[in-house]
Amino acid sequence: MQPDPSSLLQQALRELDYGQQPANLYDPIRYIMSLGGKRLRPLLTLLGGQLFTDELGPLVKPALATEVFHNFTLLHDDLMDQAPLRRGQPTVHEKWNANVAILSGDVMLVRAYELLFENVSLPLLPQVLRRFSQTAAEVCEGQQWDMNFETETTVTIPQYLDMIRLKTAVLLGFALELGATLAGASATDAEHLRQFGTDIGLAFQLRDDLLDVYGDAATFGKRVGGDIISDKKTFLLLTALAQATAAQQATLAQYLGQPILDAEAKVQAVRAIYDELHIRPQTEALINEYFQAALQHLERVAAPAARKQPLHHLALQLMDREN
Amino acid sequence: MQPDPSSLLQQALRELDYGQQPANLYDPIRYIMSLGGKRLRPLLTLLGGQLFTDELGPLVKPALATEVFHNFTLLHDDLMDQAPLRRGQPTVHEKWNANVAILSGDVMLVRAYELLFENVSLPLLPQVLRRFSQTAAEVCEGQQWDMNFETETTVTIPQYLDMIRLKTAVLLGFALELGATLAGASATDAEHLRQFGTDIGLAFQLRDDLLDVYGDAATFGKRVGGDIISDKKTFLLLTALAQATAAQQATLAQYLGQPILDAEAKVQAVRAIYDELHIRPQTEALINEYFQAALQHLERVAAPAARKQPLHHLALQLMDREN
Numbered sequence: 001m002q003p004d005p006s007s008l009l010q011q012a013l014r015e016l017d018y019g020q021q022p023a024n025l026y027d028p029i030r031y032i033m034s035l036g037g038k039r040l041r042p043l044l045t046l047l048g049g050q051l052f053t054d055e056l057g058p059l060v061k062p063a064l065a066t067e068v069f070h071n072f073t074l075l076h077d078d079l080m081d082q083a084p085l086r087r088g089q090p091t092v093h094e095k096w097n098a099n100v101a102i103l104s105g106d107v108m109l110v111r112a113y114e115l116l117f118e119n120v121s122l123p124l125l126p127q128v129l130r131r132f133s134q135t136a137a138e139v140c141e142g143q144q145w146d147m148n149f150e151t152e153t154t155v156t157i158p159q160y161l162d163m164i165r166l167k168t169a170v171l172l173g174f175a176l177e178l179g180a181t182l183a184g185a186s187a188t189d190a191e192h193l194r195q196f197g198t199d200i201g202l203a204f205q206l207r208d209d210l211l212d213v214y215g216d217a218a219t220f221g222k223r224v225g226g227d228i229i230s231d232k233k234t235f236l237l238l239t240a241l242a243q244a245t246a247a248q249q250a251t252l253a254q255y256l257g258q259p260i261l262d263a264e265a266k267v268q269a270v271r272a273i274y275d276e277l278h279i280r281p282q283t284e285a286l287i288n289e290y291f292q293a294a295l296q297h298l299e300r301v302a303a304p305a306a307r308k309q310p311l312h313h314l315a316l317q318l319m320d321r322e323n
Numbered sequence: 324m325q326p327d328p329s330s331l332l333q334q335a336l337r338e339l340d341y342g343q344q345p346a347n348l349y350d351p352i353r354y355i356m357s358l359g360g361k362r363l364r365p366l367l368t369l370l371g372g373q374l375f376t377d378e379l380g381p382l383v384k385p386a387l388a389t390e391v392f393h394n395f396t397l398l399h400d401d402l403m404d405q406a407p408l409r410r411g412q413p414t415v416h417e418k419w420n421a422n423v424a425i426l427s428g429d430v431m432l433v434r435a436y437e438l439l440f441e442n443v444s445l446p447l448l449p450q451v452l453r454r455f456s457q458t459a460a461e462v463c464e465g466q467q468w469d470m471n472f473e474t475e476t477t478v479t480i481p482q483y484l485d486m487i488r489l490k491t492a493v494l495l496g497f498a499l500e501l502g503a504t505l506a507g508a509s510a511t512d513a514e515h516l517r518q519f520g521t522d523i524g525l526a527f528q529l530r531d532d533l534l535d536v537y538g539d540a541a542t543f544g545k546r547v548g549g550d551i552i553s554d555k556k557t558f559l560l561l562t563a564l565a566q567a568t569a570a571q572q573a574t575l576a577q578y579l580g581q582p583i584l585d586a587e588a589k590v591q592a593v594r595a596i597y598d599e600l601h602i603r604p605q606t607e608a609l610i611n612e613y614f615q616a617a618l619q620h621l622e623r624v625a626a627p628a629a630r631k632q633p634l635h636h637l638a639l640q641l642m643d644r645e646n
Contacts, residue, residue, distance in 0.1 A: 019460065021464070022464060022467045022468055022471055024467065025463060025467040076425055076426070079425065080421075080422040080426070098403075099403040099470055100467075102399055102402065102403055102425060103403070103463050103466060103467055103470075105429075106399060106428075106429075106432065106463050107459075107460050107463045109429065109432055109433075110432075110456050110459045110460050110463070111460075113436055113452070113456055114453075114456050117440075117448075117449060117452045117453070117456075118449075122445055122446075122448070122449070123445075125440075125445070125448060125449070126440060126441075126445070126448070129436070129440045130437075130440070130441070133433050133436055133437050133440075137342065137430055137433050137434075140348060140426050140429050140430045140433070141342075143426060144345045144347065144348040144423075144426050147422055147426075148345055148347065
């Protein structure tokens with residue numbers, strides 16, 4: 001019987017030992033790791049590996065390195081963004097304090113490295129560490145660009161796409177590449193899987209931007225219109241700013257960077273301009289472009305079509321509006 | 324001609340490339356690395372290696388991993404401690420902001436790992452990474468204990484000594500062990516050097532506590548009495564609290580945890596009690612104990628006495644009150 005990747009991950013996650021004392025250094029790690037989430041990154045590692053091997057056991061701990069790293073970035077990002085909630089629960093800096101969040105996050109990054117190097121065979125170790133470190137630095141670069149863009153007046157669409165590539169997409173790409181590499185895939189196949197993951201990540205982030213404006217409040221999980229209320233320079237807003245008439249520019253200027261008197265009115269006014277400029281179909285077209293590019297990379301991987309089915313299915317699920 | 328360890332380090336430090344864009348992610352790294360300091364940790368790595376080899380070149384970059392890691396901890400510690408100055412210059416969170424300090428620090432930890440794994444031979448890599456990671460987590464534990472002790476009413480002397488061991492001493496021990504390991508030393512010799520470094524670190528930190536109270540303002544570099552003013556639970560204060568008479572306890576209670584009316588009066592009153600209790604000779608005795616233990620470990624290392632001279636000299640220098 002094929003092992004079920006999700007249950008492999010859940011069991012291994014329960015068994016991870018991050019450390020004990022001081023309690024306020026290690027409890028926050030257990031806390032944020034227990035908040036759940038899709039475990040998307042380690043799942044991608046296992047599904048990337050499953051293309052080439054049935055022996056997923058040795059991939060589980062390296063896969064969890066991507067999950068621990070991801071949660072480290074959430075922990076520090078939540079502090080930097082002053083976010084009160086993460087998955088509906090108090091963030092670490094709220095439940096403990098800012099200093100605990102800084103230091104627990106630091107130890108999480110160390111633990112992520114340990115999960116990798118303790119569980120990767122020696123010949124593959126330098127390459128895996130090099131790619132993990134490159135990805136880790138890129139994710140930090142993406143977060144810094146994201147924060148910088150909050151106060152920059154001119155952000156271009158290519159700059160925005162590069163930011164979400166670094167902040168979100170490269171880690172999905174690395175997770176897949178890692179699984180393929182550990183399962184003995186060729187460099188070409190590992191690279192196609194990396195690009196598959198990166199393109200899926202870009203499509204997924206743009207879809208998130210779109211749902212923020214056009215999503216169903218019941219299923220989106222965040223406040224619809226939140227990006228508009230906070231003047232977030234998303235693909236939608238940057239495209240609108242680039243294509244707006246003088247009148248539309250004037251209306252946008254009434255709301256952007258101004259104190260919010262009526263949040264609902266702001267959301268409706270900005271969304272009306274998006275509608276006039278057909279921002280939604282333009283965004284959907286770009287999402288589809290990345291999604292098709294991703295599928296083409298998956299297509300090119302030298303593995304039986306039946307083995308690609310779970311990855312194909314996961315990609316479709318990620319693009320499903322109800323997900 | 325023997326290579327000069329310090330100039331090897333200085334040149335390699337100048338050539339390190341941390342990254343370029345975004346500038347406010349990488350400039351803070353260059354900034355804090357440029358503030359100088361004794362470069363004690365990488366020097367210990369090279370001097371530890373020099374006991375066993377003349378070829379220090381391959382040890383330089385792994386040595387710098389300890390320096391980048393150390394500066395990463397300074398960057399995050401300064402933020403957590405809200406320190407305005409580092410080596411007389413504005414700290415990163417003051418010169419930029421808290422978020423930049425968090426994220427630049429995160430990337431520094433990644434760069435420290437890169438300096439290690441890119442420059443250590445494959446057979447030694449797992450052990451070196453394991454010990455580096457263990458040390459890194461211990462340094463974070465030490466910082467967390469240090470912060471916890473600020474608000475804890477009962478801190479014991481063993482707890483304090485364990486805190487400074489984790490926060491300061493283990494990294495000095497690791498730096499020496501790393502140099503020995505990379506130079507082909509036996510596990511026994513590497514372990515003796517680790518303990519030499521750890522004991523020197525403990526002696527050095529206790530000496531710093533002592534100089535804070537009894538140092539010469541002209542050469543100490545920090546405000547004499549700073550620990551007393553901030554109620555820092557140092558070895559001196561904890562020993563005094565353990566040995567004070569009822570009358571001395573009452574005097575201490577007048578000052579500790581109270582709003583400061585006259586800082587100089589507080590320093591003089593607490594120092595007077597230290598004098599009555601002979602805290603200075605007691606501290607000097609413990610420093611000397613650690614220092615002698617350190618020298619015994621160095622003694623036991625299987626290397627020619629002449630080769631040990633630079634380490635012996637450096638240890639004496641670190642204990643020199645004028646240093």
